[in-house]
Amino acid sequence: MRLTHQREEILSFLRSKRAHYNAVEIYDAVRERIPNISLGTVYRNLGKLVEDGEIITVETDNRSIYYDGYIVPHTHFVCKCCSQIFDFEEEGQSFKSIRDKGFTIDKHRTVLYGTCTVCNEKN
């Protein structure tokens, strides 16, 4: 993977912020430094950076995918009022410490990604 100027800016932006952004927000931010970067380039690079494990995605019930430069495994909390995404280290099932901080949890989703038994046997 070539380290292009565009890819470098996208990655350093995500790493510099401890927050979560969708493709358009990243596009707007990076455009301040590379004014003529195109949205397609942002999408392509985000895809490659995810593939490479440099960044991770957050899938919410919102229509767009959010990207996160903080790749240590953690739990995300999406607020239905302000739409902010919060990080939590807690990995248990009770989420007691999150509730204790004043967060109200309506639902939680755990999704694993990988290869199923049948597909593993085929390959």
Next chain:
Amino acid sequence: MRLTHQREEILSFLRSKRAHYNAVEIYDAVRERIPNISLGTVYRNLGKLVEDGEIITVETDNRSIYYDGYIVPHTHFVCKCCSQIFDFEEEGQSFKSIRDKGFTIDKHRTVLYGTCTVCNEKN
């Protein structure tokens, strides 16, 4: 909430299958029984059924939302080869029993939905 013919068919379809379908798949299935149902009606009713807690959604890194009539809390596994979604009761963090069944896990995502501390204090 009015229990219309359309809503009934959508709900009973999802409850009859222990699998996960996106809006278009549900549309195709229900159309066999209500040929002139519209895709908009399917989307609207799915939204209301989710609101009501009759069904749940599965958010994957795929672009479309999947719907599940099985509402007991559980973990989902998405296969990157066949795109199938599997259910697991296991709620721990090791997912040992899932791996033991022959599944390979690349990544896992836990997302909580609710209201954050600041928004809770505002209301």
Next chain:
DNA sequence: TATAGTAATAGGAATTATTACTGATAAGGA
């Protein structure tokens, strides 16, 4: 039965997020 008020519908247009395509550009090795 009428009638009115409300809620839901079909069908299609519009919107939004993302991906694909094309000719031009630049990264990195020889």
Next chain:
DNA sequence: TCCTTATCAGTAATAATTCCTATTACTATA
């Protein structure tokens, strides 16, 4: 420096979902 090839900008296309409008169905009341 030159050459190969991945990557780029710009734009068109696609896919998923939501919105809009005229019409229809249901409910309660008279």
